[in-house]
Amino acid sequence: MAANFPFSNPIAYAHLQLRGGWKNLLLTVGAYALVLGTVILATVRMNPGTPATTALAAWTSILLVFQLGIFLLFGCATVCSALRTDTASRMIESHRLMPVHPGWAVFGYLLGAESQILAMATATFLLGLITNLGASSPPMRWIVPNVILAVFAAFVWIVMLFASFINKNGPRVITILTFIAFTTQGMILFILPGLTVLVSPLIGDTIFARRAWGSGINQQYAIALAAQCALGAILFIGAARKYRRPEAPAFGTLLALIFLAAWVAVSAIGIDRWKEFQPTFQRDASVGHLARFLSSLAVTMLLALVPVAASARADADWRRRRRLDDPAPMRRPFPPVLAVLFAAALALALLPVALRSEPNVRDVSLRTAATVLFFLLFGCYLLRIVYRGGGRGLFLVGLLVILTWVAPFIIDLIRHAMTDAHDDPVLSIIMTFSPLGLLIELWDSKSMSTTPGLAFQAALAALAALLYYAGPLLARRTDLSKAPKLL
Amino acid sequence: MASFFDQEHVNLALLETTAGTAHPDTLLSLDRVRVAFGPLIAVRDVSFNLRSGQLLGLIGPNGAGKTTLLRAIVGLQPLARGIINVCDLPAGPGALPPKRFLGFTPDTPAVYEELTVRKFLRFIALGYDLDPAQIDERVDFWLEKVWLAEKADQKIKALSRGMRQRLGIARTLLPNPRVVLLDEPAAGLDPAGRVQFRQLLCDLRDQGKALIVSSHILADMADYCTHIAIMAQGAFLRFGTVADVAAESASPGSDGNSRCRYTLILARFVADAREILARLPGVADLQMDRQRFTFDFLNDPEQAADLLAAIVQQRLPVASFSPNAPGLEEAYLRAGIRQVD
Numbered sequence: 001m002a003a004n005f006p007f008s009n010p011i012a013y014a015h016l017q018l019r020g021g022w023k024n025l026l027l028t029v030g031a032y033a034l035v036l037g038t039v040i041l042a043t044v045r046m047n048p049g050t051p052a053t054t055a056l057a058a059w060t061s062i063l064l065v066f067q068l069g070i071f072l073l074f075g076c077a078t079v080c081s082a083l084r085t086d087t088a089s090r091m092i093e094s095h096r097l098m099p100v101h102p103g104w105a106v107f108g109y110l111l112g113a114e115s116q117i118l119a120m121a122t123a124t125f126l127l128g129l130i131t132n133l134g135a136s137s138p139p140m141r142w143i144v145p146n147v148i149l150a151v152f153a154a155f156v157w158i159v160m161l162f163a164s165f166i167n168k169n170g171p172r173v174i175t176i177l178t179f180i181a182f183t184t185q186g187m188i189l190f191i192l193p194g195l196t197v198l199v200s201p202l203i204g205d206t207i208f209a210r211r212a213w214g215s216g217i218n219q220q221y222a223i224a225l226a227a228q229c230a231l232g233a234i235l236f237i238g239a240a241r242k243y244r245r246p247e248a249p250a251f252g253t254l255l256a257l258i259f260l261a262a263w264v265a266v267s268a269i270g271i272d273r274w275k276e277f278q279p280t281f282q283r284d285a286s287v288g289h290l291a292r293f294l295s296s297l298a299v300t301m302l303l304a305l306v307p308v309a310a311s312a313r314a315d316a317d318w319r320r321r322r323r324l325d326d327p328a329p330m331r332r333p334f335p336p337v338l339a340v341l342f343a344a345a346l347a348l349a350l351l352p353v354a355l356r357s358e359p360n361v362r363d364v365s366l367r368t369a370a371t372v373l374f375f376l377l378f379g380c381y382l383l384r385i386v387y388r389g390g391g392r393g394l395f396l397v398g399l400l401v402i403l404t405w406v407a408p409f410i411i412d413l414i415r416h417a418m419t420d421a422h423d424d425p426v427l428s429i430i431m432t433f434s435p436l437g438l439l440i441e442l443w444d445s446k447s448m449s450t451t452p453g454l455a456f457q458a459a460l461a462a463l464a465a466l467l468y469y470a471g472p473l474l475a476r477r478t479d480l481s482k483a484p485k486l487l
Numbered sequence: 488m489a490s491f492f493d494q495e496h497v498n499l500a501l502l503e504t505t506a507g508t509a510h511p512d513t514l515l516s517l518d519r520v521r522v523a524f525g526p527l528i529a530v531r532d533v534s535f536n537l538r539s540g541q542l543l544g545l546i547g548p549n550g551a552g553k554t555t556l557l558r559a560i561v562g563l564q565p566l567a568r569g570i571i572n573v574c575d576l577p578a579g580p581g582a583l584p585p586k587r588f589l590g591f592t593p594d595t596p597a598v599y600e601e602l603t604v605r606k607f608l609r610f611i612a613l614g615y616d617l618d619p620a621q622i623d624e625r626v627d628f629w630l631e632k633v634w635l636a637e638k639a640d641q642k643i644k645a646l647s648r649g650m651r652q653r654l655g656i657a658r659t660l661l662p663n664p665r666v667v668l669l670d671e672p673a674a675g676l677d678p679a680g681r682v683q684f685r686q687l688l689c690d691l692r693d694q695g696k697a698l699i700v701s702s703h704i705l706a707d708m709a710d711y712c713t714h715i716a717i718m719a720q721g722a723f724l725r726f727g728t729v730a731d732v733a734a735e736s737a738s739p740g741s742d743g744n745s746r747c748r749y750t751l752i753l754a755r756f757v758a759d760a761r762e763i764l765a766r767l768p769g770v771a772d773l774q775m776d777r778q779r780f781t782f783d784f785l786n787d788p789e790q791a792a793d794l795l796a797a798i799v800q801q802r803l804p805v806a807s808f809s810p811n812a813p814g815l816e817e818a819y820l821r822a823g824i825r826q827v828d
Binding site: 008009010013014017018089090091093094095096097098099100101102244245247248320321324325326327328390392 | 518519521525526561562563565567568569570577580581583584586587589591593596597598599600601602606609610611613614615616658
C-alpha cells in the first residue's frame with residue numbers, strides 16, 4: 001500500500017475516482033495549463049510595445065490572484081461539498097465501518113476532494129515560475145508567496161472541514177461572517193488581533209507585497225505560519241474526533257483548553273505586535289490598544305465556554321453511567337469547576353499584555369479576574385443543568401448567555417431614550433450588569449461603581465449553582481408528591 | 488446443541504457480566520447493552536453471546552430496535568450503557584481494532600453512485616487494508632458470488648435496487664469478516680436471488696462465521712437460522728434455537744394447560760359459524776376469513792377430537808380441521824406482537 005501513497009488512503013482514492021480518476025485529472029489540468037500558457041504567450045507576443053519582462057511580471061501577479069482563487073474559493077467549496085455529499089448519502093457511515101484511523105480519513109478528504117485543486121495549483125505554480133523567470137525576478141519572490149498561500153489554504157480548508165463536521169451549515173456561517181467582515185471594511189480585524197495574525201497572508205504585509213518587494217519569510221510571517229499550523233492541528237484533531245464519533249463533542253476538555261491556550265497566545269502576540277500585523281488598509285483606523293485587549297478578552301471568555309462545556313458534558317455522562325450501573329464505567333472526567341479555573345486562568349493570561357500600557361491597575365485586574373470567573377461559573381452550572389437533562393436546551397443556554405451580555409446595554413439605551421435630560425449619559429451603571437459592560441467600565445473608567453455589576457455576576461453564578469444542586473432535590477420532592485401511594 | 492442464549496443473560500439488569508463466562512468460540516458478546524434516544528430507550532439491556540457457526544435471526548415489528556441494535560454492535564450508535572465485545576475486543580463507537588472482524592449491510596447500503604462496481608469494491612478493499620496483490624482476485628470472487636460479475640464495470644447508479652443490495656452484501660463480505668450483520672438483506676432480492684442468498688448464508692454459517700440477520704421473511708429465516716430472537720420495544724421477548732422458539736407457539740395458556748392454534752375450513756360459507764364456534768368451550772382468539780377459521784385451543788389430541796365432534800354436532804360442514812404446525816409465524820404472533828409488517 002505504501003507504494004501507492006497517498007492514494008492508499010481509501011477516502012482519497014474514492015474522491016479522486018469520483019472526480020474521474022487520474023486520467024480526467026491530467027486531462028483537465030493539462031487543458032487548463034495549455035489554455036493559460038497560450039493566453040500568456042499570446043499577450044506577450046501581441047504587445048510588442050511592452051517589454052516582455054514587464055508583461056511577464058504582470059502575468060506573475062495575475063497568476064498569484066489565480067492561485068488565491070484556486071486555493072481559497074474552489075478549495076473551500078470542494079472540500080465542504082465532498083463531506084456534505086458523503087454525509088447526505090450516508091457514505092460517511094460506510095467509511096466509519098472501516099478500520100481506518102480518523103486522522104487518516106480526514107486527511108483523505110483533504111487530499112482526495114482537493115486532488116484537482118492541488119493539480120491546478122501545481123500547474124499554476126509551474127507557469128508562474130516560468131513567467132517569473134521570464135520577468136527576470138528572483139525565483140524566491142514567486143516561491144515564498146506560494147508557500148505562504150499553500151499553508152494558509154491548508155489552514156482554511158481544515159477550518160472549513162471542521163465547521164462541516166460540526167454542523168452542515170457550519171461553512172455557510174463562516175462564509176457569511178467573512179462576507180460581513182468584508183462589508184464592514186475589515187473592522188473585526190482591528191478589534192481581534194488574533195484573527196489578524198491568522199489571516200496575515202491576505203492583509204498587512206500580504207503575499208502580493210511579498211511578491212513585489214520581499215523574498216524571504218520574515219518574523220511576522222513565521223509567527224502567522226506557526227499560529228496557522230498550531231490552530232490548524234488542533235482543529236484537524238477536532239475534525240478527526242468528530243469523524244470518529246459524530247455524537248461526541250469535537251473537543252474534549254483537554255483539547256479545548258489547548259485550543260484556548262493557542263488562541264490566547266495568538267491574540268496576545270497580535271495585541272503586543274500590532275504595528276507589524278495591522279492591516280495595510282485603513283492604517284489610520286482609530287481603534288486603541290485597550291479596545292483590542294477588551295474585545296480579545298470578551299471573545300476569549302466566550303471561547304472559554306468550550307472547555308467548560310466539554311467538561312460539563314463529560315461529567316454528566318459519567319454520572320449518568322454510574323447511575324445506570326454501567327458494566328463498562330467511564331474513568332472519572334476532569335471536574336467542571338477545575339475546567340472553569342483553568343479556562344479562567346488562560347483567559348486572564350491576556351492581562352499582562354494590557355498591563356504594559358496600563359500599569360498600576362491591581363484592583364482592576366482583580367475585578368477583571370472575578371468577572372471572568374463568575375461568568376464562566378455561571379456558564380458552567382447552566383451547562384451542567386442542560387447536560388444533566390440529556391443536552392436538551394443548549395440553544396436556550398446560548399440565548400441566556402447572549403442575553404446577559406446584551407440586555408443591560410439595551411435596557412440602558414431604552415432608559416436613555418426615555419429620559420428628557422440632555423446631559424444624561426447614553427450608558428449608565430446598568431451596563432455594568434453585563435460582563436462586557438463591566439469590563440469596559442473597569443478598564444475605561446467613567447467613574448461608575450463596578451461593585452453592583454460584579455455582585456450581579458456573582459449572584460448569577462450562585463443562582464445557577466443553586467439551581468444545579470437543588471434541582472434533583474426539588475425534582476425528587478415533586479416526584480414523591482405525584483407518585484401513587486405504595487401499599 | 489447447547490443454547491447460546493442463556494435465559495438469565497437476556498434483559499435482566501441483575502445479571503453478572505457475560506465476559507467472564509463466554510465460550511471460547513464466542514465471536515460476539517453483548518452485556519446489558521442499552522441504546523437511548525433522549526428519554527426513548529430503543530434497545531433495552533440486551534445481553535447475549537454468539538458463537539462461531541451460529542446464525543441469529545432477528546425478528547420484530549418496525550420500531551422494535553432491530554436496526555438500532557445492529558448499528559450499536561458495529562459502532563454506529565453510541566451506547567447509553569453496556570459492553571460489546573467482538574472477537575474478545577471491546578467494540579463501540581470509535582474502537583478501530585474490532586472493525587476488522589465486523590461486516591454490516593444496512594437495509595439500504597450506501598454507495599458512491601458515480602463509481603463503477605469494481606472501483607467501489609476496490610475502495611472498500613483499501614479501507615480494510617487488504618493485500619494489494621489479492622484485491623482484484625477477491626473483488627472478482629465476490630462479484631461472482633453475488634451474481635454481479637457482468638455488471639463489474641457499470642456505474643452503480645445504473646444498478647437496480649436488488650443489485651445494489653447484492654453489492655452491499657459483497658461490500659460486507661469482501662474483507663472476510665468473522666461477524667456478519669445483515670439488516671433486511673433479502674428485501675430487494677427477486678425470488679431466485681433469495682434462494683441463492685439463502686444458500687450463501689448457509690455457506691457463511693458453515694464456514695464458522697457468526698451472523699445476525701434481521702428480516703421480516705419468517706419462512707426463509709426458519710430455513711437458515713440456528714437461533715431466533717423476537718424483539719419488541721427494544722427487548723428480546725423470545726430467544727433460543729429455532730425449534731425452541733417455534734415450540735413456544737404451543738405455550739401454556741392462562742389456565743396452565745398447553746395451547747396451540749388450529750385451522751378449520753368449512754365446505755361452504757355458513758353465516759352464523761363464527762357465533763357457533765365462539766360459543767364452544769375452550770375456543771379463544773377466533774379469526775375468520777370466509778370459510779377459514781383459526782383459533783386457540785388446548786394442545787391435546789383427545790380434547791381436539793372432542794372439539795371436532797362438537798363442531799360436527801353443530802351441523803357445520805367441516806372440510807378440514809388440523810392443529811397448525813409450530814412455526815416462527817406462530818411464535819411471532821404468540822409473542823404478543825399484533826403489528827405485522
